[in-house]
Each structure stands twice: as structure tokens, then as C-alpha cells.
Amino acid sequence: MAAKFELTVNHVSREVVADPEMPLLWVLRELLGLTGTKYSCGIAQCGACMVHVDGNAVPACITPIANVANKSVTTIEGLSVDKSHPLQRAWVDLQVPQCGFCQSGQLMAAAALLTRKPNPSDADIDEAMSPVLCRCGTYPRIRAAIHRAAALMGKTEVSNDSDHF
């Protein structure tokens, strides 16, 4: 039975009419037109659908819309206004993505990690990022880019790769 739900998405108040069980993933993609969050497994085993709910990384595919009523949701589209988030900058600097399909989930998981731990260790990265699969194998670059983003945020020394133009 469809019902009305209010929630904030990327700082904008939204109202949707949906079955309470409809996963947030499909509300975002099909009712709100925000297709940056991806479907890949539907059972929270792959992390492609990671979003933030009240600041926490959450798999949207198993989160019923009823559970996020009146909450604040951030998707990849809301990570920054202009790709200026340190993670996005680091992702470009280190050329992280290959096919790109998992990268929304990777970035959202990484962003939640950096909010909790601005200077994550490799073990912290393992824990936060292991839920997000990448078939193309970009894990080494993701790890390096998280460290780089942390450095950018902390404004510590960041080397520039002169091999790129």
C-alpha cells in the first residue's frame, strides 16, 4: 500500500509516494531521478548502492523507504557541488576508476570513513571499503586515493604526479 514519505536528499526536501518496503535505492533511481547510485546485487553484498543516511554509510538496496522517512540522505550527486571534495580530487589525481560502475559506492563509503576517521590507517580502509566490490580491480588506487584525500584535507604535503599532463 503506497504511502507518502518526506525526506531530505542532498539538502533538498523531497516527498515521495511509495510502498513502504520499496528500497531507498529504487526510490532514488526511479522516483527521484538520481541514477548515480547503482544496482548491482540487491542484497548488500557489493556496496554499489552506498549512500549516507544521517551521515552513515548505508546500502540503499536493502533500506526500505519507510526507514529513512524524515532523515537526511546524501547520494553521490550530493558529495560536492563541483567535484571539489578531496576524494573526488584524489580520484582524479590518481586516476582511480576503470569502468566506473562501482565508484559511486566506493566514494560514498570512503567519504563516510573520512568523516569518522580523517586519518585512516590501512586497517581502517580495509574495514570501511571491503563491503564495496570492484571487478576491474581498482583497490590499490582507491587505497592510495583515500590516503591522498586525507592528506589534502589535513593540508599536509601532497606530491604531484608529473607523469600526467
Place this chain on the structure above:
Amino acid sequence: MTATTFNRRTFLKIMGSTTATGFAIGVTSLSAGCDGELQTGTKAGNWRAWINIERDNSVTVYCPRMEMGQGVLTGLGMLVAEELDADWNSITVRHAPLDDEFGSQLTENSESVRVYWPIMRKLGAGARTQLIRAAAQAWKVEPSTCTASLGLVSHPASGRQASYGELADAAARLPLSAQIELKEAMNFRLLTRSAPRIDIPSMLDGSLKYTADLSFPGLLSATILHSPMLGGRVASIDNRAALAVPGVKTTVDLGFAVAVVAENFWSAEQGRRQLKVDWAKPVHAAMDEGAMRIMLKAACLQPAAAFINLGNSASLLSSAESLLTQEYSVRYEAHATMEPMTCIADVRANSCEVWAPTQSPWAAYGVARDHGLSPFFRFCERLSRKLTGKANGLVKVHAIPMGGGFGRRLNQDFVREAVLVSKAVQAPVKLLWTREQDMANDFYRPASQHRIQAALDSQGNIAAWRHRIAGSGILDHGVDFPYDCANVRVELSYHEIGVPTGSLRSTAHTPNAFARECFMDELAVRAGRDPVEYRLSQLSKNPRLKRVLEIAAEKAGWTTPLPAGRSKGVALHPSKDSFVAQIAEISRAAEGAIRVHRVICVADCGMVFNPDTVKAQMQGAIVFGLTSALKTAISVRNGGIEQSNFHDFSLLRMNEAPNIEIYLVESADAPGGVGESGVPPIAPAIGNAIFALTGNRPRELPMLSPALTT
């Protein structure tokens, strides 16, 4: 600059700007690489079809290969930009339209650069030559007195300058130059460096649209339920509960599957869960895992047809004093692209339009034509295509960037399904498979059984070699024996198993390299020799392979003892005109899980351009290969695939990814294939490291923990 779908307006611009004399419709066969003939490129006479220069100096390059994360849009764009001497920041690259001008556009076999290395460069150089001639003509000077750089043609003597944009129309009207000179490598400005991929920014904010992200008014959604037994058929459907789900429009019986069509995917999926389908079993069910393995092992005990037969292998083996025999088993593997199978189809009375992530837009085109058009319009289409060599208005294919390919999207089964559903409901339909359907309806990397025998001479070197392989699908890639041995026999034994198979990022190279390189290690142990030294001493005919192994051993500190509980293993493999050696360093947790700490990878891929992308492909290939090496396999039970999602077909995760060091050998040889060549060595390198650590030899791929203790 984003690599977006090729839109209708630009398509027409290309069509309209073609001159009758300009097209070079012909195909040139290029040198055969590994795994048979490379796909053909074109004679590439007409740069105007490939490079569009606007008045504002922005340049669009039409890329004849499909992007799936390997960076081909950027890479082939760089080849043009280098010779064109365009400003890289002015370049956009898009998938080329469907036109014989752009060759087969089939993207596989790590060959895009190998095929297009000379062609894209000639196109850029041709355009540059015309732009200079146009300026020279306008200025009434000799072309040789003009220079071109960063989008500007200059005449230094007079100080005159004109942008490419200002010259483009005039240049396009000139007859094509017969003489086109390419730059010497020492003059490369772009290629030896790494360009940031032009499509990466759009992957960071959700703006890159994959197929399932596309939408337009009137588009319905669909999902699909295939027979749980491979090859099964629909016997009867009870769709009443499915139709009762809000948003569901209808169901479509395709014979081999049932589609549910709805307003959106979630409704379609809810409807699919309510479907009750009785399935008729296939005439021949796919063989169960156990039965298949018994059959293949038995097949390996029988002589089979020789694929390679050099020297006198058979008789030397039968009379050998020192003979080693070993068997290896390789199981099925799924592609598991992160983007599941999906396609949008819009079938009308006299047209069929599809949007698909595909590695072969012409194959998608053929499927759209054959299943979407009525017989009369199919006839019209064939005639038109024969006359013009182009796709025409009856069938349109929008090739959308893929969320992973790895060979899966060489098959157009999902395109056919979307077309059939759209035709049935007479509306445009976006078909999206669930992960469960994707896992169970793949074209798997073939399973195989290997039996290798080798005779050693008095020094322990290999005197004779026989590698027998039994399985189905592609078995024969990567069986050339790279070591010194005059007596080599490879036998292939093909069997009906009933599981659909296809190409999967290196395909047969991975199983064959696993068997060979594990066996080489066993021979080294038998001969009392170090595994690296043993290989080096028998690579006299393969200097490029020898060199990468030497460098790998040095970078890995092969002879440096490791702390207790750690070991190293080595493997190498040539493929796709590239030569790769890898050394893996591992340890093992108490409960048996293998932990990979470090992988050294040395690759000779010929002349390296855009080195960062080459490194990225090697890194990615190693991570990809580690899933093959250490994680779960695909198995068959009761005629269907047992695995259904990532909980039972697990991929390597971040916490399992090793530190990877990539070293690219400097080479003047033509570029070799990069996308796949990093995959084959990793599994045997790990297997050999496991032996060094535990004394147990894994002989099954993937190498799962319980098996290691037997």
C-alpha cells in the same frame, strides 16, 4: 569533456559531411597477433570521418572501439592528438557510429591499440597535413614553411597564424594526401606521458549514464526470469499474482524465459517474484560438476587430436627414464561485471532502436535487425547496408559505455531479449537483469582438465613435453610452449558439457598458464633447481620473456630470504604480443586462508604509451586474476548454476588486495596487448608460493583452502 552517447545530430553531421570520393571502404588485415588474426581496421584514408574540428577549435575523435574501463576512448584519442598536434584539452572522444569506415568495432582480445596504433596516428597526421596545406594555400606559401602545434598552424617567417578551427572547412575540401608521415617516437609530446582519462570526471558525481540510467518518456521497465536449468523451456505460466503487483503491466513468454514489464524496475522485480512458471527440462541437461570432472579426467587419459606437434614428443615420453606426470583441474568462472546485463529497445512497425553496453555494436545491430524488424524491412535493411556500408535509419544502435565487459558483452543475448520484449509489448522497454539472473545465465570461462607429462634430460632440463587439455569452448589459447624444448605436443579434447561458455579476460590463457607454470615449478623441484633459475636457463629462444623474469626476480628480491611464515612464487606468460612475469609473496593464516602481501609484475608490452593506463590495467588484471585464483568457482547441479549472487560467488575484496608493484619494460617494439596479459601469471605464482610455504601443491583452480591440505 565526457564520453557520452553518440547523438542523432552528430550522426547526421558525419553522414552529411562524407564526400563521394572520400571514403576508403576497404579492410586491411594487419599482422596476426596471438590467438589468431587481429580484427581488421580500415585503410583509414579519410580522416574527415574520424575527426571533427569545430570552428572554436574543439576536436571530436570517433573511437572505433568500445569503452569498458580499459581507457580505449582516451588511448585512441591520444594517438590522434599526438599526430594531429592538437591541444589535448580540446579533445572529446566518442564511440564511432556504425559504419564500415570504422572497421568491425569488435572490442576484445586486447587488440584495440595493436590494431589502431598505426591507423589512428595516420588519421591524425593526415588531418594535420591537410590543415597545413590549407593554411599554406591561403597564405600562398610552401607547406614546408609552416608548422602546426597545439591547434594552431603558423608561418614563422611572416608571423601569420590560423587555428585548426578556422582552417578545418578548407582542409576538408582538399584532396586527401597520398604521403602521410608519422612522428618518430623521440618526438612524441603526448604519448610517452599519461593523459587523464576524459571520462573519469563523470564517474565521480553520478553524471556518467550507464544504460540502466537512461530514460525517456514512455519507457517501460522489465526484468526477466530464465529457466533454472540451462536450456530449459517454459511449459506453463501462472502470472496472476505477478499482474496484481502495482505497476506491473504484463508478462511476456519468450519461450526460454519470462519477462515482467512494469512502470519501473522495482515493480517489475516484485512482479517477477510472484511469477509461477513450470519449466520443461532440456533434452540434454548440463552435466553436474562431479560427473563433468570424471568425464574430463577420463578424457585426459586418452590420446587426443594434436593441436601442436613439434619434434618427437610422444615417443620420447614413452621411453623416458625421468618422467613426471601431473593433472590440474580448472573450474568454471563467471564474469560478474558490476553492471548486470541490461539493454533498452524500442521496436516500432518499421524500425528497431537499441541502447546497449556492448563490446560489439555490429553484433547488437544484427540482433536488433533480426529480431526487431519485420521480414520486409529486414530485406530493405540488408540491401541498404550492402549498398552503403552504413547503418541506416531502420536499425539504430547506441553503444553505451559499459560497467565492465571482460568478454561477457560479446554475447548479445540481452539485446535480443530486450528487442523481443519491446516487440511483444509494442513499447520501448528497458530490460535489467537481477544479479541472480546474471550469475546463472553467463557465458562462463570454460572448465578444463589438464594432464601434462614431461621428460627431463640428465641436467634436469625439459627434453619432451605433452600437455593434454579436455573441456569445452575455447581451450587452445596460450598453449605455445615458451621454454626451450624441441619436442612439444599439445592435444585438445572437446566435449559436450551443456554449459554456455565464452571469452573471459584472457579466457584459455589463465587455465593453460596455471597448468604449465605450476608444472614447471614441479619440474624445477624434481630437478633440484631454483624455480627462477630453472626457467631462465630454458628461455634462450624467448629473450623478451627471459628479460621480464630477470627483472621480476631482481625487483622481488627473489634470493633474499623471507621471514618465517612467508614465501614467494613465480610464474610468467606471454600473450597478446606482451610478455609478463609475476612474483607473489604470501603467508597463510592459521585457519588456512592465503594472504597475498605483495605482487611484483614486470611487463614488456612493447612501446608503452600512456603508461599510467598500462599500469592500471596490470593492477586490475592482477586483482581480477586473484579472484580466479583464490575465490569461489561456478558449479553446476541439477543442470543449473549453483551460485546466485556475491555471497556464494565472491570476488576479491579490498582487505584481500595485495600491494602491487608494476614495472614496465622500455621497448621499441610495436605496442602489445595490455588489457588481459596481466591475468594469466598470478594464479600459478600464488600456487607456487603455496607450495614453497606449505609443501602442498594446489592443483585445482581456484585454489580453495580445504584443497590445500590434501
